[in-house]
Amino acid sequence: MKLLYAEDELQLSMAVSEILKIKQYEVDSVFDGTAAWEKLQTNTYDAVILDIMMPGLSGIEVTQKMRENNIDTPVILLTAKNETEDRITGLTSGADDYLGKPFAMGELLARIAVLIRRTAKPLKPSILQTGNISLNCETYELKSDCGSLRLSNKESELLALFLQSDEKLITSKEILSKLWEDQTDENAVDLYISYLRNKLKQIHSNYNIQNEENGFSLQAE
Amino acid sequence: MNKEDYLFYGAYAPILEIAENTVLEQIDAILKKNVNEGVHNPAEYIISRVKSADSMKEKLVRKGMDTDVLSAIKQMNDTVGIRIVTHFIGDVYTISDYLKQSDAWTIEEIKDYISNPKPNGYRSLHIILKMPLHGSELDFLPVEIQIRTIAMDCWASLEHQLKYKKNIPNADLIATELKRCSDEIASTDLSMQTIREMLAK
Numbered sequence: 001m002k003l004l005y006a007e008d009e010l011q012l013s014m015a016v017s018e019i020l021k022i023k024q025y026e027v028d029s030v031f032d033g034t035a036a037w038e039k040l041q042t043n044t045y046d047a048v049i050l051d052i053m054m055p056g057l058s059g060i061e062v063t064q065k066m067r068e069n070n071i072d073t074p075v076i077l078l079t080a081k082n083e084t085e086d087r088i089t090g091l092t093s094g095a096d097d098y099l100g101k102p103f104a105m106g107e108l109l110a111r112i113a114v115l116i117r118r119t120a121k122p123l124k125p126s127i128l129q130t131g132n133i134s135l136n137c138e139t140y141e142l143k144s145d146c147g148s149l150r151l152s153n154k155e156s157e158l159l160a161l162f163l164q165s166d167e168k169l170i171t172s173k174e175i176l177s178k179l180w181e182d183q184t185d186e187n188a189v190d191l192y193i194s195y196l197r198n199k200l201k202q203i204h205s206n207y208n209i210q211n212e213e214n215g216f217s218l219q220a221e
Numbered sequence: 222m223n224k225e226d227y228l229f230y231g232a233y234a235p236i237l238e239i240a241e242n243t244v245l246e247q248i249d250a251i252l253k254k255n256v257n258e259g260v261h262n263p264a265e266y267i268i269s270r271v272k273s274a275d276s277m278k279e280k281l282v283r284k285g286m287d288t289d290v291l292s293a294i295k296q297m298n299d300t301v302g303i304r305i306v307t308h309f310i311g312d313v314y315t316i317s318d319y320l321k322q323s324d325a326w327t328i329e330e331i332k333d334y335i336s337n338p339k340p341n342g343y344r345s346l347h348i349i350l351k352m353p354l355h356g357s358e359l360d361f362l363p364v365e366i367q368i369r370t371i372a373m374d375c376w377a378s379l380e381h382q383l384k385y386k387k388n389i390p391n392a393d394l395i396a397t398e399l400k401r402c403s404d405e406i407a408s409t410d411l412s413m414q415t416i417r418e419m420l421a422k
Contacts, residue, residue, distance in 0.1 A: 140405065148338075191419065
C-alpha cells in the first residue's frame with residue numbers, strides 16, 4: 001500500500017513516516033502542498049495524508065485540485081485548527097476524513113486502514129466458472145470444452161452477474177440498473193439475455209438462463 | 222481446370238466436371254424451389270472447383286498415399302468442392318436441411334465445425350455427399366460442400382494465407398489473434414442471428 005504524506009513540520013513528518021513504514025506502508029513524504037500536487041500528478045497512491053496549513057498550496061487546495069482532476073484517492077486532512085468550520089471546509093472540498101492535531105498515531109493508522117478498505121475495489125475473480133463453462137472477465141472469453149466465443153463487454157458483465165448469482169433470481173430492473181446508466185427500455189435486457197442464451201447454447205453449455213417471474217436465473221439444463 | 226489439372230485427372234477430368242455441374246444444378250434447383258415457395262434465398266453466393274493437381278498431390282504426399290489419379294479420386298472427399306456462403310448463421314442450417322432432404326445424392330458425413338470449431342478457430346459446416354455417377358466406371362463420387370457465413374468465409378481466407386506463408390516471424394501472435402477474431406466473429410454472427418429472429422417475430 002502506497003501513501004503520500006504532506007507535512008511541513010519536519011520532526012513530525014519524520015516520526016509519522018517512520019511509523020507508517022514500520023506498518024508496511026510505502027510512503028512518499030513531501031513538505032509543502034506544491035510538492036504534494038506534483039507527486040499526485042505522476043504517482044498513484046492508495047491514500048493521501050495532507051496537513052492543511054502548508055507553504056505553497058494548502059491541504060484543502062491540494063484536495064480540490066485532486067477532485068477537479070478526477071483523482072479520487074482517499075484523503076485524510078490533518079490540522080491544528082480543529083474547529084467545526086475547518087472540518088466542514090475540508091470535507092466539502094473533497095476530503096474523506098479529518099484528524100485534529102495533536103493526534104494519536106494509532107488513530108491515524110486506524111483511519112488510513114478504514115479508508116483503504118472502504119475504497120478498495122472489491123476483488124473480482126478474473127475467471128468465473130460454472131458447470132462446463134468459464135468466463136474470463138478481462139478478455140470476455142466464454143469457453144467450454146467445445147469451443148470459445150468472445151463476448152461484448154455488456155454481455156460479459158451480464159453473464160458475470162449470473163455466474164456469481166448462485167442460481168438465484170436476478171430481476172430485469174436490477175440488470176438494467178447494473179449494466180446501463182441511461183437505458184430505460186427493458187427490451188434491452190431481453191435482447192442481451194437472448195444473445196447470451198444463444199451463445200451458451202452454441203458452446204454446448206450445460207447451464208443456461210431461464211425465465212422467472214420478474215427476471216431470470218442461471219440453471220443447469 | 223488448367224492444362225496441368227487435365228493432364229493429372231486424364232480420363233476422369235470430364236467426369237469430375239460433370240459431377241461438379243450436376244451438384245451445382247441440383248443445389249440451384251433446390252434453392253429456387255424454396256424461393257418460389259416464398260422463402261428468402263439463404264445462399265448469398267456459391268463457388269465451386271475441382272481440386273488443382275498441385276494441391277491434390279501435396280495432400281496425397283502429406284497423408285502418405287499414392288499420388289496417382291485413382292488413389293486421389295477414391296480416397297479424397299474434396300476432389301470436387303462446393304462452397305455456399307450465407308449472410309446469417311441460421312441460413313447455414315437451412316441449406317444443410319435442404320441438402321439432407323434431396324434424393325439426388327446420399328449424405329456420407331456431416332462435420333459441424335460451427336458447433337465444434339477447430340482449435341485454430343476454423344468454423345464451417347462440411348457435408349460430404351455421395352454423388353451417383355451413372356455410366357462411368359466409378360459408381361459414385363464424394364463431393365464436399367462447405368457452408369458458412371460471409372464473416373466465417375472472410376476469416377477462412379485470411380487463415381488460408383497464414384497456412385501457406387512461410388517464415389512468419391510472429392506466427393504465434395498471429396495465430397492467437399486469428400483465433401480471437403474467429404471467436405469475435407462467431408459471437409457477432411450469433412448476435413445478428415438473434416436480432417434477425419427478434420425482428421421476424
